[in-house]
């Protein structure tokens with residue numbers, strides 16, 4: 021390696037599916053149901069709080085002052101199960117920790133109490149850490165409920181729970197989140213944070229804090245952002261599930277989050293996969309659809325490690341936190357394409 025070359029440990033991250041598909045979106049201008057950002061405005065109280073923080077007479081609000089003080093015909097994400105025996109086999113005395121994600125991206129699975137207990141028991145038996153990514157915690161559809169693994173018996177002391185303002189307040193460009201857990205675990209996390217990014221953008225932190233204070237005051241009530249967003253997303257979810265089914269795909273109905281994974285393999289005869297070069301079929305499918313049909317979804321295999329990519333190839337991931345107009349356009353384009361010979 022040359023002295024200033026990219027270190028080997030970063031090379032695997034050099035090709036980013038997000039950069040590649042962003043460029044495809046610019047080049048072909050499809051309806052972009054790929055990337056997980058809302059294409060509508062963030063809640064006014066939260067963006068107003070950001071403006072207030074930035075313009076505040078308190079000069080410290082702009083400074084880094086606070087760094088750390090099934091199954092039926094319908095497949096749902098509940099049908100996606102992890103293999104308990106497989107998981108059990110992966111734990112041993114060398115296991116340092118497990119990262120879990122509930123509600124899950126891309127499947128939308130909301131882990132059950134029983135599943136979380138199973139994971140918690142393994143973590144306790146082998147004395148490992150749990151990092152629980154719960155960034156979609158407020159987007160869970162009835163009758164499912166979000167359960168935090170940190171609330172299970174004797175789990176708080178070994179769990180770091182992660183949240184995100186981007187997902188909580190539909191501001192994915194704000195790039196701010198939080199982690200909570202016991203002091204001894206957060207100490208390690210703070211050292212890494214302090215020595216990598218040092219601190220976060222304080223006016224944004226202030227706006228998020230105000231957003232939370234206001235949401236706490238109306239928690240669970242009909243005007244709560246969490247309640248409104250979830251209701252709106254439920255309608256969008258069902259709309260997407262219907263048009264994907266109508267076009268011939270087999271979507272997994274998510275219990276949480278705003279992504280929908282759909283099996284596209286029934287459409288294989290309608291697409292010319294040979295026109296694309298990628299090794300994985302889902303890349304070829306999604307690229308062909310962008311260029312020839314005009315709807316962008318993300319290849320599912322990107323979420324799998326190298327040895328397992330074939331397991332994701334029959335699926336595409338669409339995002340439904342999109343304006344109704346854009347979802348309707350996508351539906352029209354896909355259904356029109358389906359009706360052509």
Ligand SMILES: Cc1ncc(COP(=O)(O)O)c(C=O)c1O
Nearest residue numbers: 121125153155184186187195197
């Ligand atoms: C499961 C999961 N965790 C974390 C993140 C990162 O969230 P943020 O960009 O708000 O930090 C994402 C974003 O897509 C996600 O899907």
